[in-house]
Amino acid sequence: MLRLHCPNCGVDCDETELSAGGEAHLTRFGPGSEDDDFESYLFMRKNPKGVHFERWRHVMGCGKWFHAARNTVSLRVYGTYPAQVTAPPEALLAEIDAVEPGWRNKEEA
Amino acid sequence: MTRYSAFAIAKQAMRHHMGWDRAWASPSPKSHYDVVIVGAGGHGLATAYWLGRKHGITNVAVIEKGWLGGGNTGRNTTIIRSNYLQDPSAALYEKSRSLFETMSQDLNYNVMFSPRGVLMLAQTEHEKRGYLRTAHANMLQGVETRWIGPQEVKRICPIMNIDGPRYPVLGGLWQERAGTARHDAVAWGYARACSDMGMDIIEQCEVTGVTRDGDKVTGLSTTRGEIGCGKLGIVVAGHSGRLAEMAGFRLPVESVPLQALVSEPIKPCMDIVVMANTVHGYMSQSDKGEMVIGGGTDSFNGYHQRGSFHHIEETVRALVETFPMISRLKMLRHWGGIVDMTGDRSPILSKTPVGNCFINCGWGTGGFKATPGSGWAFAELMAKGHSPLTAEFGMERFREGRFIDESVAAGVAH
Numbered sequence: 001m002l003r004l005h006c007p008n009c010g011v012d013c014d015e016t017e018l019s020a021g022g023e024a025h026l027t028r029f030g031p032g033s034e035d036d037d038f039e040s041y042l043f044m045r046k047n048p049k050g051v052h053f054e055r056w057r058h059v060m061g062c063g064k065w066f067h068a069a070r071n072t073v074s075l076r077v078y079g080t081y082p083a084q085v086t087a088p089p090e091a092l093l094a095e096i097d098a099v100e101p102g103w104r105n106k107e108e109a
Numbered sequence: 110m111t112r113y114s115a116f117a118i119a120k121q122a123m124r125h126h127m128g129w130d131r132a133w134a135s136p137s138p139k140s141h142y143d144v145v146i147v148g149a150g151g152h153g154l155a156t157a158y159w160l161g162r163k164h165g166i167t168n169v170a171v172i173e174k175g176w177l178g179g180g181n182t183g184r185n186t187t188i189i190r191s192n193y194l195q196d197p198s199a200a201l202y203e204k205s206r207s208l209f210e211t212m213s214q215d216l217n218y219n220v221m222f223s224p225r226g227v228l229m230l231a232q233t234e235h236e237k238r239g240y241l242r243t244a245h246a247n248m249l250q251g252v253e254t255r256w257i258g259p260q261e262v263k264r265i266c267p268i269m270n271i272d273g274p275r276y277p278v279l280g281g282l283w284q285e286r287a288g289t290a291r292h293d294a295v296a297w298g299y300a301r302a303c304s305d306m307g308m309d310i311i312e313q314c315e316v317t318g319v320t321r322d323g324d325k326v327t328g329l330s331t332t333r334g335e336i337g338c339g340k341l342g343i344v345v346a347g348h349s350g351r352l353a354e355m356a357g358f359r360l361p362v363e364s365v366p367l368q369a370l371v372s373e374p375i376k377p378c379m380d381i382v383v384m385a386n387t388v389h390g391y392m393s394q395s396d397k398g399e400m401v402i403g404g405g406t407d408s409f410n411g412y413h414q415r416g417s418f419h420h421i422e423e424t425v426r427a428l429v430e431t432f433p434m435i436s437r438l439k440m441l442r443h444w445g446g447i448v449d450m451t452g453d454r455s456p457i458l459s460k461t462p463v464g465n466c467f468i469n470c471g472w473g474t475g476g477f478k479a480t481p482g483s484g485w486a487f488a489e490l491m492a493k494g495h496s497p498l499t500a501e502f503g504m505e506r507f508r509e510g511r512f513i514d515e516s517v518a519a520g521v522a523h
Contacts, residue, residue: 001417001418001419002409002417015417016419020408020409022363022410023410036508039361039508042452043361043451043452043507044359045361045362045363047350047360047362047363047364047410049348049350049351049412072364072410072411072413073411073412074413075413
């Protein structure tokens with residue numbers, strides 16, 4: 001079972017306490033935006049086989065949102081971080097670099 | 110190819126069954142094919158089959174990174190039905206169901222199609238209204254289904270407890286000519302027929318890159334060398350996003366694990382397929398006597414072919430109320446497959462922004478039933494550039510807001 005550390009209330013929670021919120025750090029495009037951007041915002045996802053940054057809500061606990069970095073193949077969790085950021089923290093990225101060398105190239109490819 | 114028949118079995122019996130040919134050849138890849146299909150699952154092989162059978166294109170390779178039919182083709186719960194709400198879906202799935210009726214004869218391979226009937230249970234008032242609507246829609250679409258009441262449900266499936274208390278059975282949507290088939294045999298039968306037409310089925314050959322000349326696909330880099338192609342068809346289910354990325358376009362698809370499990374074998378007790386969408390469980394009995402149970406998908410992206418453990422408990426717990434007799438069954442094994450989900454829960458059979466490149470994906474949790482129809486329609490799309498059955502399933506529908514919304518109609522088990 002997947003366990004994530006909620007940075008809001010400090011609890012290590014089971015996935016049954018959580019609700020998955022999909023890919024993190026999307027830029028929102030609303031009415032009046034270009035079709036490409038709107039389609040991309042609504043439907044296009046990276047869906048990576050590897051490192052994935054995603055949103056979670058501690059729905060059966062404190063009820064608050066947070067972010068997690070997780071591997072979609074091994075289910076390894078690299079860390080969780082607060083919801084109030086638009087990009088993963090540098091420290092976490094460095095940690096992922098250490099255990100998954102080359103993952104950024106995969107992301108760009 | 111030796112034709113399979115009672116006579117052939119008798120003849121082989123005299124020779125201690127030592128004279129059977131391999132069902133399909135395993136050649137090395139040639140340097141160029143008119144059409145290359147990536148993915149030797151049911152859909153990919155069915156596409157190749159219909160390209161040859163209906164459109165006369167036989168210079169075809171089907172390449173597969175693992176082994177033939179080792180992905181979702183061998184992982185599903187083998188349910189075949191066509192009781193969909195939306196017209197484009199009903200047309201495609203009904204075409205597919207009708208092709209299953211004659212598949213064993215067409216392929217000279219016993220796929221064990223068993224039109225035993227599929228019953229979709231209504232266990233809430235909301236679901237009942239939904240299925241009544243589907244029954245009416247199916248009537249207009251020419252798909253034979255009907256609504257039946259709880260007593261009729263009990264008559265068809267006596268092991269069911271229809272009284273609740275939590276989820277009483279209020280009736281069901283009954284499709285008599287729906288059922289199951291042997292999923293591996295579907296892949297093997299198509300592979301044998303394709304090989305017989307001179308097509309190359311190349312296993313253990315992983316695609317590592319897509320070669321383009323300008324905005325057109327010209328070939329593939331694989332772990333077994335470069336392969337040139339006139340047209341490329343991508344039919345790789347959960348890994349569609351990866352292949353699309355190599356070809357240079359994006360897909361509105363997310364991959365999640367879907368789980369299934371089987372019990373120990375027991376005496377025959379249920380001769381239909383039952384789907385209970387409110388509780389996210391569906392069940393049928395295999396010819397070996399195992400109860401085959403399908404569960405829900407994980408709520409988060411994943412390529413781990415096992416899925417979250419708690420879904421098994423949820424699925425079985427919910428089914429136990431409706432089928433009290435399964436409460437003491439031991440479960441033998443469980444597994445997961447990676448399914449590719451689109452925003453409207455309908456598949457994508459489409460041209461792509463890249464020339465000569467076609468994609469067939471997004472079948473989500475219900476691709477097996479569509480195998481022959483998907484191949485039939487996708488082959489027509491690849492050969493002619495358009496097909497009446499795929500017209501509504503283009504990937505541009507997300508941009509244009511023309512969804513084929515089956516997520517509302519079919520819920521999760523789909």
